[in-house]
Amino acid sequence: MIPLEPVTVGTSGLGKRPGADLNLAKAILTSPFRQVDTSNNYADGESERLLGAAIRELGGLPDNRVVFSKGDQDPVTGAFTGDRMRRSFEESTERLGLATLPLYQLHDPYTIEVHEALAPGGAVDVLLKLREQGRIGAIGIAAGRRELVEEYVKTGVFDVVLTHNRYTVVDRSAERILELATQRGMTVFNAAPFGSGILAGDNFRGRTYGYSEPSPEFLAHVDRFRALCAEWGVEPAAAALHFSLREPRIHTTVVGVNSVDRLRELEAHQRAVIDVEFWSALEALGAPPAPPTD
Incomplete structure (x- = not known):
């Protein structure tokens, strides 16, 4: 298991705002959060390029900071061969200006079968x-x-598993992944605790969950969760984040930020103190309905 801090900053949105995102990349690398997650294909490689540019402008990767990345299929052909994985890694390290990476992941291998990988x-x-x-x-x-x-995960080959939009305050569908990973001593990254926005409080961006349209039953459960937060005076985003942080099988929670303001909000959410009885009240809402993701 690799040593981790509770929160990792995700950068899938980095590179979509020309001119503004270099400042965001520098803010991320100098923030209280010491772990950054990116990928070869985020914003067609712009996420890694901007992080690399920020690292250079800062005179190198700041002390005690780490950058994790992922290997992706060929953006043109969809190929995910061994050669493509090696090229992906070399592209990532070249963009970032880092010769080695503490973690590199097989990312969204949807164009190949497991036995091929x-x-x-x-x-x-x-x-x-x-x-x-x-x-x-x-x-x-x-x-x-x-x-x-x-x-x-069942292959036993990997050190780390990252699941996203599958284990949140309104979704437990990654329960089996957590069980399997824990049995094998794997490190667990839990990404997207806000369900891609629907749980993000003031950053609420619509009624989709994990990029999909949820059922009326699922939305009703989300509304009950938000009402419970209002009753207890808890920001929904803070509750959503701390739900993941308090799960002992999760080693770090990956939260994407797309602006300096969101980065500051994340700091506040992590500092939030939530009454332990809130979690009992949450449990009393009952099991969440089936999510739209799988």
């Missing part, structure tokens, strides 16, 4: 070799589809 010379084999060479500290699997993630 695990085959000699395949994408996972390349990750293992990079780890053996000391270029990568740990390897992980990061994907959305729950059953696919479970299949990869």
